Amino acid sequence: MVDDYIAAYSRDGRIPLLKAISSSLETEVHEALSDLPHIDRISFRVKEAISFAKKAVDTSTTPPYTNPITEIEDQVAGRVIVFFREDINIVKNRLVSGTFTTVEQTHKRPTRDEEFGYESHHVICNIPPQVKPKNWDLQDDLPPTFELQIRTIFMHAYAEPQHDLVYKGPDDLPKKIRKELAWIAASAWGADEAYLRFYHWYCSIYSRDKLKGR
Amino acid sequence: MNLYRLYAFTVKPSRTSRSSTPIEGGIVTITKELRKLINDSISTANFNKRSEIAFVTDQTTRTNPIRDNIISVAYNSDDLALAASYELASALSNAMDQRSLECLFIIAVQQNTNIRAVTLWTFPRDQAFRFNSSKGKPLIEVLTDVFSRTSNLRKAALYQGKQLRNDFMTGKVLDFQAGKSSNEIANYWLSKFLSSTLAIQSESGTRLLAKTLRQAHDVCDKRADREQFFVAMISIRAALRTRWSLKDFADQYLSGLAKVHFLEAIPNENTLVSSFEFNREIFDSSIKFRIFHLDSGVIVSSPLDEIGKSIKLTSEEPRQLSCEGIILDERLRIRHG
Numbered sequence: 001m002v003d004d005y006i007a008a009y010s011r012d013g014r015i016p017l018l019k020a021i022s023s024s025l026e027t028e029v030h031e032a033l034s035d036l037p038h039i040d041r042i043s044f045r046v047k048e049a050i051s052f053a054k055k056a057v058d059t060s061t062t063p064p065y066t067n068p069i070t071e072i073e074d075q076v077a078g079r080v081i082v083f084f085r086e087d088i089n090i091v092k093n094r095l096v097s098g099t100f101t102t103v104e105q106t107h108k109r110p111t112r113d114e115e116f117g118y119e120s121h122h123v124i125c126n127i128p129p130q131v132k133p134k135n136w137d138l139q140d141d142l143p144p145t146f147e148l149q150i151r152t153i154f155m156h157a158y159a160e161p162q163h164d165l166v167y168k169g170p171d172d173l174p175k176k177i178r179k180e181l182a183w184i185a186a187s188a189w190g191a192d193e194a195y196l197r198f199y200h201w202y203c204s205i206y207s208r209d210k211l212k213g214r
Numbered sequence: 215m216n217l218y219r220l221y222a223f224t225v226k227p228s229r230t231s232r233s234s235t236p237i238e239g240g241i242v243t244i245t246k247e248l249r250k251l252i253n254d255s256i257s258t259a260n261f262n263k264r265s266e267i268a269f270v271t272d273q274t275t276r277t278n279p280i281r282d283n284i285i286s287v288a289y290n291s292d293d294l295a296l297a298a299s300y301e302l303a304s305a306l307s308n309a310m311d312q313r314s315l316e317c318l319f320i321i322a323v324q325q326n327t328n329i330r331a332v333t334l335w336t337f338p339r340d341q342a343f344r345f346n347s348s349k350g351k352p353l354i355e356v357l358t359d360v361f362s363r364t365s366n367l368r369k370a371a372l373y374q375g376k377q378l379r380n381d382f383m384t385g386k387v388l389d390f391q392a393g394k395s396s397n398e399i400a401n402y403w404l405s406k407f408l409s410s411t412l413a414i415q416s417e418s419g420t421r422l423l424a425k426t427l428r429q430a431h432d433v434c435d436k437r438a439d440r441e442q443f444f445v446a447m448i449s450i451r452a453a454l455r456t457r458w459s460l461k462d463f464a465d466q467y468l469s470g471l472a473k474v475h476f477l478e479a480i481p482n483e484n485t486l487v488s489s490f491e492f493n494r495e496i497f498d499s500s501i502k503f504r505i506f507h508l509d510s511g512v513i514v515s516s517p518l519d520e521i522g523k524s525i526k527l528t529s530e531e532p533r534q535l536s537c538e539g540i541i542l543d544e545r546l547r548i549r550h551g
Contacts, residue, residue: 071378098417101268104276126268129484130422145380
């Protein structure tokens with residue numbers, strides 16, 4: 001089954017089309033955010049075939065996929081990493097009002113306030129007409145949507161190294177390892193909060209100095 | 215695509231009414247003649263050359279009542295599909311106010327294996343004459359229960375896809391009134407009834423227009439062609455009309471090689487014909503400067519709105535530039551810029 005999905009995903013000509021969309025979307029996001037400060041990086045990628053296939057056969061998906069080849073929405077995915085927590089909504093508002101039409105927005109975070117873990121803002125967008133290569137609409141096995149993630153540097157620092165280890169790794173981690181990961185997540189959350197307080201203090205001081213002509 | 219379900223309703227405006235207006239209609243038996251008529255109408259609508267639109271969904275549940283009813287009409291059992299068709303007719307009535315005429319609302323569902331296409335049509339009520347001169351005595355009847363197939367007030371939309379969670383999110387819209395300076399009437403169809411928005415969003419579309427202009431300008435080597443772009447840029451900024459497609463822009467403002475190069479810079483047909491709301495601020499920030507290289511080696515970079523003011527250009531060949539202003543800053547550099 002996995003091999004069938006890999007073959008379908010990688011059929012002749014399909015991945016180059018996904019890469020073309022990925023490149024065009026990255027340009028689109030760069031242009032949309034070009035005048036905004038505090039953007040650390042913008043990147044887009046095409047999902048690896050094996051990663052797609054594993055997701056397609058994952059029985060824990062709710063509701064289950066009927067046609068994964070078009071339903072899996074992060075085949076093309078982008079990420080915008082910002083400096084401060086308050087920049088997330090600024091970037092998101094810029095992208096969902098005026099740049100892309102959106103299907104769904106999710107703030108992924110631990111369900112309980114006292115928990116620390118993965119946190120990221122996800123937006124599912126319709127692939128707009130202007131980024132599609134000429135023969136895109138002739139295919140019937142391409143996704144109509146793509147995924148955007150918006151995070152701070154610290155959210156990303158927590159999420160990225162452990163993504164393959166916990167999200168797709170063994171179900172049971174030793175208790176001490178879970179605590180270590182929670183500590184890293186809490187530290188990332190704390191660093192985000194502290195950096196934002198620093199930034200607000202800096203802005204208030206800078207504004208005061210400017211008024212006094214310093 | 216095979217026509218396999220057809221619904222028709224007379225719909226009256228009820229948005230500003232104190233009470234709801236009853237919807238009359240239901241499922242229609244598909245006769246051979248009607249099948250041909252509907253298929254011909256869909257064919258001549260030429261939806262491939264119409265604006266793309268996208269449903270505005272609840273961002274948590276990704277639902278949209280119109281989309282849900284369209285999918286129900288397309289895929290559900292006969293009873294549920296009929297109920298959904300009434301919901302759509304009712305939604306249309308609620309979207310229309312007294313500025314809109316009573317209309318014939320038709321829902322046509324076509325199928326091809328597991329793909330369904332749902333076309334929504336409105337045809338405004340009209341009057342027609344029936345003339346009869348048999349028995350030597352001419353007779354004119356005024357028919358009032360007719361609906362116009364050719365009126366410019368008619369509208370249509372097409373949604374097509376499979377029964378998947380991320381399908382039927384976008385569609386095509388046909389509106390013969392689109393492009394007029396007032397978008398209010400067109401907006402009742404797009405935003406109030408279809409609960410949709412243009413697929414090319416305002417800022418993206420405006421940046422795309424600016425980028426296409428820059429690319430086409432840089433490819434043109436004749437001054438007359440390049441001048442067309444400058445005139446077009448000034449004109450669109452001053453236009454009352456706000457909703458454009460790249461095709462509308464090219465047809466309105468460009469000709470000859472300038473138009474050819476502009477159209478060549480557009481990535482696909484759908485982008486060419488899909489409308490967006492022009493945003494003057496975004497446009498100005500996307501095309502800020504004209505740059506002139508003089509025979510003396512001097513490079514002049516001018517904001518667009520200074521052309522004709524502190525920057526004067528002659529029109530006769532060889533063209534000349536003169537510039538006057540107060541120096542605010544002066545630097546020594548290895549390179550220009």
